[in-house]
Amino acid sequence: MTLRTRTIEYRDGDVLLEGELACDDAASGPRPGVLVAHTWRGRGEFEAGKARALAELGYAGFALDLYGKGVRGGSVEESRALMRPFMEDRGLLARRMQLALECLRAQDEVDPARTAAIGFCFGGLCVLDLARSGADVGGVVGFHGVLKPPGTTSGNRIRAKVLVLHGWDDPLAPPDELVALGRELTAAGADWQIHAFGHTMHGFTNPQANDPAFGTVYQPDADRRSWQLLESFLREVL
């Protein structure tokens, strides 16, 4: 196995975006491609690690960029400010996800007919919104994602298979929002699954998360199990 990564610039109008693609060079021929949508901090080492882990599984992992080249949140306040325009304009969010998908599909290493998207925290919302937009991807997987629907996609048919990996004690997505999501995904005709982990808060996949008062705590069992679920899901949909 020879993991190789490279950054890729792409654009939304005047805004320059920069993702990072990870592939295993030992494989030949186009691979299925998997987007990795970032947390509210922006694309960083966490997402790059997930893209490399996907590459180790034989996929082309693409850590996408919603915020703009080099734009990262260095504090909670900065991250919140970066995320806000996308929460207030979910059409912008969906467009940036679609552009990332098109960028991924255009790469030589990628089979454009076989794609999926995964995301973490805010990125979990991003992949749900990609599915909600009706995008033609094989599947989307959200890890401790925000769930709230944009309010503009209720008539859409969801074509992607959906897997939501959820910490039961996540203060950003309480049980009533989980139940509402089940209803929404059912109404949209999605092939969906929701997997809830007990005694698990927001951010459970992030070894740095350690703030119970804020509701984000690393949970190694849920981290390991959720990645196993992801692997099974990708084997099925790609």
Added chain:
Amino acid sequence: MTLRTRTIEYRDGDVLLEGELACDDAASGPRPGVLVAHTWRGRGEFEAGKARALAELGYAGFALDLYGKGVRGGSVEESRALMRPFMEDRGLLARRMQLALECLRAQDEVDPARTAAIGFCFGGLCVLDLARSGADVGGVVGFHGVLKPPGTTSGNRIRAKVLVLHGWDDPLAPPDELVALGRELTAAGADWQIHAFGHTMHGFTNPQANDPAFGTVYQPDADRRSWQLLESFLREVL
């Protein structure tokens, strides 16, 4: 692989019970043992098939008997009548589960320190009640199980890991009962997971189930996925 099955009689006082054990003779030494709790019809070919499937995975699968040797429900009415005493006396239910567990542990083929229990429909409730009783099993897995707590176990600590595999459209376990179960398992300190399948009704693992008005319909995707989840879970807990 050489699958071998044998019936085993055991007792609850004056009541004679009869389970069926399935093992792969190609394996040597004691194996982890897995109980299979039956639907409201009583132990039948469906449960025997699950026990054999577990044997193919290297476990000793034991299709247990709650109702008594040879006692089966031949109709919905008969099955309901057979189940009723156990729904009205959950202590009886828990005792019969415990006796089945002891019977399994006493078999030469079984490592008594490594056990788990799975169940279907009414049997899903039975394995939950086994966990609720505080039983020392590695894990329990309910497939489209009834969820209602017995009301007598709220102070107990659940030691078994719990996996609930649930059809979102199961009329026997609507979303509010699922949410209540999450709260209950959390309060009991269980290591728990709930996995919900969209567009899936009660009885989704049973190829014979085909009665939408009654709320039971076979769902091949959920059947296949839930068995994969079971395999991963058993690898972890046994």
